[in-house]
Amino acid sequence: MFRKDRDERGFQLLVNGLLLIVLLIIVIPLWRVIMTSLTPLDVYMRGGTPMFQWPWEWSFAAYEQMLTHPTFPRATLNSFIITLCGTTLSLVLTVPLAYALSARTLPGRRIIISLILFTFLFHVGLIPTYLLVAKTLGWTNNILAIIVPPAVGVTNVLVMMRFFEGIPEEIKESARIDGANDLQVLWRIILPLSKPILLTIGLFYAVHYWNEFFTPILYLNDQNLQPLPVLLRNILIGQNFSEYVDYDVSRAASIESLKSSAVLLTMLPMVLVYPWIQRYFTKGTLLGGVKE
Amino acid sequence: MGQYADSWRSGRTMRRAQAAVPEQSLAARLQRLGRAMWKHRWYYFLLIAPLTYYLVFRYIPIWNAQIAFKDFFALKGVEGSPWVGFQHFEAFFQSFYFSELIVNTVIFSLARLIFGMPIAIILALAIHESRFLLFRSLVQTVTYLPHFLSWVIMLGLLLGLLSPSSGLINEIIKAAGGQPISFLTTPAWFRQVVILSDIWKETGWSTILYLAALLGINPDLYEAAAVDGATRWRRIWHISLPGIIPVIVLITLLRLGNILDVSFQQIWVLYSVPVYSVGDIIDTWVYRSGVLDFQFSLATAVGLFKGAIGLILILVANQVAKRAAQQSLF
Numbered sequence: 001m002f003r004k005d006r007d008e009r010g011f012q013l014l015v016n017g018l019l020l021i022v023l024l025i026i027v028i029p030l031w032r033v034i035m036t037s038l039t040p041l042d043v044y045m046r047g048g049t050p051m052f053q054w055p056w057e058w059s060f061a062a063y064e065q066m067l068t069h070p071t072f073p074r075a076t077l078n079s080f081i082i083t084l085c086g087t088t089l090s091l092v093l094t095v096p097l098a099y100a101l102s103a104r105t106l107p108g109r110r111i112i113i114s115l116i117l118f119t120f121l122f123h124v125g126l127i128p129t130y131l132l133v134a135k136t137l138g139w140t141n142n143i144l145a146i147i148v149p150p151a152v153g154v155t156n157v158l159v160m161m162r163f164f165e166g167i168p169e170e171i172k173e174s175a176r177i178d179g180a181n182d183l184q185v186l187w188r189i190i191l192p193l194s195k196p197i198l199l200t201i202g203l204f205y206a207v208h209y210w211n212e213f214f215t216p217i218l219y220l221n222d223q224n225l226q227p228l229p230v231l232l233r234n235i236l237i238g239q240n241f242s243e244y245v246d247y248d249v250s251r252a253a254s255i256e257s258l259k260s261s262a263v264l265l266t267m268l269p270m271v272l273v274y275p276w277i278q279r280y281f282t283k284g285t286l287l288g289g290v291k292e
Numbered sequence: 293m294g295q296y297a298d299s300w301r302s303g304r305t306m307r308r309a310q311a312a313v314p315e316q317s318l319a320a321r322l323q324r325l326g327r328a329m330w331k332h333r334w335y336y337f338l339l340i341a342p343l344t345y346y347l348v349f350r351y352i353p354i355w356n357a358q359i360a361f362k363d364f365f366a367l368k369g370v371e372g373s374p375w376v377g378f379q380h381f382e383a384f385f386q387s388f389y390f391s392e393l394i395v396n397t398v399i400f401s402l403a404r405l406i407f408g409m410p411i412a413i414i415l416a417l418a419i420h421e422s423r424f425l426l427f428r429s430l431v432q433t434v435t436y437l438p439h440f441l442s443w444v445i446m447l448g449l450l451l452g453l454l455s456p457s458s459g460l461i462n463e464i465i466k467a468a469g470g471q472p473i474s475f476l477t478t479p480a481w482f483r484q485v486v487i488l489s490d491i492w493k494e495t496g497w498s499t500i501l502y503l504a505a506l507l508g509i510n511p512d513l514y515e516a517a518a519v520d521g522a523t524r525w526r527r528i529w530h531i532s533l534p535g536i537i538p539v540i541v542l543i544t545l546l547r548l549g550n551i552l553d554v555s556f557q558q559i560w561v562l563y564s565v566p567v568y569s570v571g572d573i574i575d576t577w578v579y580r581s582g583v584l585d586f587q588f589s590l591a592t593a594v595g596l597f598k599g600a601i602g603l604i605l606i607l608v609a610n611q612v613a614k615r616a617a618q619q620s621l622f
Contacts, residue, residue, distance in 0.1 A: 011524040015421045019431045022415060025492070026434050029449040032460050036452060097342035100335040107328050112339070117622060119350040122603045125595015126575070127582040128356035132349070135366065149349050152342065182334035211442030214557055218583065229444040233561065236447050256458050263448030270440055278436055 037062050037260035044254040062253035062261035065245045072244065072265070074224065075231040078143075079210060082227055086147040086209035087202055093152050094160060094201060099186050101157070102164035120154035134219060145219035146212065146227075153208075156201045163197040164190065200280040207277065210270065228266050235262045360593035373589075380593035389577065393594075397573045400554040403487040405547045412495045413540070416502035417528060435496025443561040450476070450489055450562070482567040490558060501543065502536050509535040538617050546621050549609030552602050574598045 038058035066072045101109055129149060139145035167190060175185045191198070213229035220226060223243075235244055236259055245258055253261075270277075316324075329336070355370070360380060362373040384390055415435070422428045438446075453460045454475040462472040475481040513531050522530070556575040563571040574594060582591030610621045 007523060011421070012423055015418045016424060016427060018414075018418045019422060019427065022418075022496075023431050023434055026438065026496070028460075029453055029492075032452045033449055036458075093342045093345055096338035100338045100342075103332065103335055105328065106332050106335050107325055112343070116346060119346065119354075120622065121606055122354070123595075123599045124354055124357040125578050125592060125599060127578065127588055127592040127595055128353035128359070129349070130583060131356050131359075131370065131588065132352050136352075148345075151349075152345055182332075183337070186338070207440055211440075211444075213442060213444050214560065229442050232448065233444045236444070236451060259448065260452065263445055266448075267441065267445055271437075274437060274440065277440060278433060 033260045033263050036256050037264055039254070039257055041254050041257070044256065059253070062257035063265065065253055065258060066261050066265060069245045071231065072228075072262070075226055075228045076265075078225060079227040079229070082143055082146055082212070082216075083206050083209040085143070086151065087206045089147055090151045090153075090156075090205040091198065091202055094157055094205075095191075095198070096186075097152065098157050098160035099164050099190065102161045104165070116154055116157065130218065139219060141220055141222045141225060143220070143225060146215050147209075149215070150208065150212075153204070156204055160194075160197055160201055163194065167193060196280070199276075203273070203277050203280055206273075207270070232262050232266045235259055357592055357596050357599075359589050360596045362589060364588040364592075366588075376589075380590045381597060383590060384594050384597065389572070392569065393572060393574050393577050396571060397552055397554050399483065400486060400490075400559075400573065401547065401551040403483075404490060405544065407487065408491045408495060408498070409540070409543065409547075411491060412498045413502055413536070415495060416499040416506065416536075417532060419499060420503060420506045420532070421524070421528070432496070432499075435499070437496075438493040439497035441493070443555070443557045446489060446493060446558070447561050450485070454485065476562060477564055477566045479567050479570045482563070482571050486558065486562060486571065489562070490555065498543075501539050505536040505539045506532060538619070541617050542613055542619055542621065545609040545613045545616075546606075549606035549621065550602065551605060552598050 038060070040057055040059040040061070043057055100106060101113060103109070133139050133145050133149055137145075139148075171189060171193075172185050175189050176182075180188065211229060213227070213233060216225070216227050216230045217233075220230075231244065235241070238255075241255065241258075244262075359370055359373060361375055361377060362370075363376050364370070364373045368374075419428055419431060422431075441449075451459065454462065456462055456472040456474045459472075459475075461475075466472055473481060475485050509531060514527055517527050517531060552574060554573045554575070556573070556579075559571055559573050559576050560579070563576065575598075578591045578595045578598075581587045581594070606621070613619050613621050
């Protein structure tokens with residue numbers, strides 16, 4: 001028995017040591033950005049390494065500068081609008097589609113699922129969609145170009161369809177006997193039962209819209225429409241820095257601090273909803289099987 | 293995902309069974325179909341908006357892809373532009389960037405499979421074996437987080453480490469007396485940065501599927517092995533690993549089927565002109581030549597080529613998955 005206990009202890013030491021190393025590898029880059037954002041200018045000028053200095057002096061000047069200039073709050077507002085409208089549209093399209101396809105007796109169901117799966121497996125690349133959105137629809141400088149084209153995700157439809165299929169037929173049948181049509185059944189019976197899946201899929205969509213930066217760059221030239229990730233990218237690659245903060249007026253924070261604070265401010269909403277995201281996403285991903 | 297395929301295929305079997313009934317005439321069957329469709333009228337009503345969406349935003353682009361075989365002029369439109377056959381495909385196959393793009397794309401994909409996957413499996417096993425439950429869930433929470441960060445935020449984090457003037461790693465190099473390295477713009481380093489940052493971001497999240505498979509293993513097996521005196525290592529080797537092999541096989545097949553799909557956003561955020569030769573992938577090239585250089589037809593041809601190869605690969609992978617693991621990938 002004694003030897004076994006020692007084995008077990010050594011094994012746990014190894015396993016948890018490994019986990020600790022992984023934890024540090026993930027935390028160090030985040031820690032670095034946090035410390036850089038808080039480092040006061042004079043410490044930075046002295047060449048202080050913004051990670052290990054002690055005693056820690058810190059300043060929120062970088063955050064102040066970011067938030068008091070109109071550019072950053074405006075981009076945040078744009079991001080919230082895109083995320084809110086996009087998620088709503090996504091759910092408004094995904095729920096009916098998934099619900100209709102969950103009816104196994106629906107004539108034509110197999111054909112529709114095949115047509116949808118085909119678009120999932122066969123991509124023709126960026127240009128044909130770009131021609132449609134920018135040229136045919138003329139949605140340049142229109143946030144519809146960001147919101148509408150990616151609105152429905154096949155994986156999300158299939159996950160939701162699985163969920164609806166799992167609801168016992170008797171529940172729907174009893175409502176139909178009471179004279180409800182299928183729309184009323186969906187609205188009054190199915191949706192109240194589906195809150196967890198609506199939240200999960202809604203969060204999937206919301207994260208996607210919040211993080212989206214390529215389509216805004218593709219379709220929006222107007223700087224006033226740009227969402228947060230695009231602004232962050234411009235800040236990080238240092239184009240026209242004085243456009244984003246009153247940099248010359250009050251030199252209260254270093255450029256590195258300003259960049260870092262912008263990274264963290266962009267992350268903040270995600271980190272705040274993350275506890276919920278994590279719980280629901282784990283479930284949602286497992287529902288979806290091996291597909292990412 | 294195999295379940296979906298099963299559930300919608302059952303409709304086909306049902307219909308075959310109906311068709312087998314001999315006395316039904318065509319008219320009777322049409323009548324039955326009509327009745328069934330009327331019964332589902334509200335379902336069709338629900339389908340109007342989503343199917344319009346699919347028609348416009350998924351099928352019109354497929355229609356637009358015909359410009360791969362045409363010389364696209366914006367004024368003449370997609371339909372009016374003249375046909376040129378496979379000219380753009382030939383131009384692509386004969387160009388010097390053809391092999392460069394394919395090689396870069398496949399290198400990034402394979403690196404993710406060869407390096408990323410074993411690390412994810414080891415991490416999943418370590419999480420599964422740890423007996424400190426609080427610490428374990430802390431590790432899970434922290435390692436899942438990067439999955440939800442966009443690649444722009446990743447760029448911010450990477451600059452904090454790699455920037456030649458102020459990055460942590462370069463400060464360490466300088467402190468050790470070395471010359472700072474511009475990792476993101478040096479061809480010798482760019483691929484490593486792409487591969488490692490992808491592993492940093494996605495490994496935690498990809499443990500989820502392995503952990504679910506590990507939880508599905510019958511605990512009696514571990515107990516029986518413990519009674520027989522098997523060490524921890526032998527239990528991992530003989531029980532845990534075999535238990536997750538189906539998941540490993542499926543994920544490997546899925547990755548191989550999607551081997552031409554590298555995160556466009558990652559490359560697009562991280563790369564720059566000096567590292568095009570080692571970092572440019574098919575998707576980034578399509579973007580540059582199409583949107584920036586207005587070579588719409590050539591870019592569409594390259595995108596279509598990638599799409600066609602991708603379709604074939606994923607269908608083959610799916611067949612193999614069905615044979616090898618009795619599971620469908622989609």
